[in-house]
Amino acid sequence: MKRRNWIKTISFAGLFHNLAFSKETKLSTNKITSTKNRTPIVLSTWHNQGVMANSKAWEILSQNGSALDAVEAGAKMSELDINNCCVGLGANPDRDGIVTLDACIMNEHHQCGSVLALERIKHPISVARHVMEKTPHVVLAGSGAQQFALSQGFHLESEELSPHAKINYENWLKKSEYHPQINIEKNEINPPKKLDGGEFNHDTIGVIAMDAHGNLSGACTTSGMAFKMHGRIGDSPLIGAGLYVDNEIGAATCSGLGEEVIRCCGSFLVVEYMRQGYHPTVACKKAIERIVSKSKLKPSEYQVGFIAINKKGEFGGYSINPNFDYTVTNPIFEHEKRDTENLHLK
Numbered sequence: 001m002k003r004r005n006w007i008k009t010i011s012f013a014g015l016f017h018n019l020a021f022s023k024e025t026k027l028s029t030n031k032i033t034s035t036k037n038r039t040p041i042v043l044s045t046w047h048n049q050g051v052m053a054n055s056k057a058w059e060i061l062s063q064n065g066s067a068l069d070a071v072e073a074g075a076k077m078s079e080l081d082i083n084n085c086c087v088g089l090g091a092n093p094d095r096d097g098i099v100t101l102d103a104c105i106m107n108e109h110h111q112c113g114s115v116l117a118l119e120r121i122k123h124p125i126s127v128a129r130h131v132m133e134k135t136p137h138v139v140l141a142g143s144g145a146q147q148f149a150l151s152q153g154f155h156l157e158s159e160e161l162s163p164h165a166k167i168n169y170e171n172w173l174k175k176s177e178y179h180p181q182i183n184i185e186k187n188e189i190n191p192p193k194k195l196d197g198g199e200f201n202h203d204t205i206g207v208i209a210m211d212a213h214g215n216l217s218g219a220c221t222t223s224g225m226a227f228k229m230h231g232r233i234g235d236s237p238l239i240g241a242g243l244y245v246d247n248e249i250g251a252a253t254c255s256g257l258g259e260e261v262i263r264c265c266g267s268f269l270v271v272e273y274m275r276q277g278y279h280p281t282v283a284c285k286k287a288i289e290r291i292v293s294k295s296k297l298k299p300s301e302y303q304v305g306f307i308a309i310n311k312k313g314e315f316g317g318y319s320i321n322p323n324f325d326y327t328v329t330n331p332i333f334e335h336e337k338r339d340t341e342n343l344h345l346k
Contacts, residue, residue: 038214047337050327067217090162091223102237108215108247116141206253234258240268256304280308281316
């Protein structure tokens with residue numbers, strides 16, 4: 001269905017209600033009386049990769065497809081990008097030179113699946129969906145996750161680093177003076193807080209969507225922190241941390257320093273604030289404030305950013321520091337970039 005046909009079926013007032021609200025406003029109710037005739041919407045963390053993810057997701061949503069299919073398809077686009085620093089097999093490796101991938105997915109029925117430290121598989125998000133749909137489990141990790149992927153028809157890819165990842169890893173080895181065979185733990189070999197370009201060393205893509213039937217789903221996929229300890233897992237594949245969906249209330253996902261998000265069950269916290277009636281932007285802000293209040297790190301030393309959708313199709317985001325953006329797509333906003341408000345504390 002073409003975009004202009006969608007516009008005929010929606011209320012402009014309902015869509016633009018998202019643009020104006022009190023910063024501490026609560027929604028009038030969080031009880032959902034109907035899931036019919038909802039306006040599809042998809043959000044992705046970041047704009048540079050979010051446009052590609054949202055474009056693929058919107059192809060599905062605009063044809064009355066499911067939110068679950070949409071978020072998986074969107075996340076797969078980032079996994080295919082060989083030049084992505086932080087998602088997929090082309091991303092930067094851990095400090096032993098190995099690319100390990102993490103992903104999770106969650107649908108409207110509160111079903112979820114996750115893979116941790118998966119090696120040499122092109123689409124961890126799809127393996128996570130297989131875990132959700134074809135096993136009694138929620139999480140598979142490491143060699144077990146890889147073995148399961150192969151049993152489901154996925155193929156082993158090359159272990160060779162992408163050209164840009166190889167250069168980045170070689171440069172990091174020179175600066176870190178790290179010798180994998182010695183494996184000495186000292187500050188000099190910890191992952192850098194920022195990469196050479198100045199950006200924080202943590203990233204992912206999270207995709208959340210609501211379809212025309214009013215159902216919510218979410219997906220999150222990453223290669224984790226560049227030059228991390230082998231085996232390190234961040235928030236991205238952990239349900240309730242990097243992603244959470246409650247079909248009665250809303251969905252949330254995030255990007256940032258995973259350890260800080262995990263400590264506060266970040267995405268779950270955002271959804272719970274929406275359950276209390278807070279607008280998605282305010283819910284994200286309150287979760288950020290909780291993380292900062294509990295962290296021993298200076299806020300200027302790390303980044304966390306949340307995005308969220310509620311059952312009404314309202315959306316928003318918030319971050320600790322500036323320069324966190326996301327992409328929103330619905331019948332009005334065509335892959336529009338949004339910069340989050342932020343605390344920007346010293």
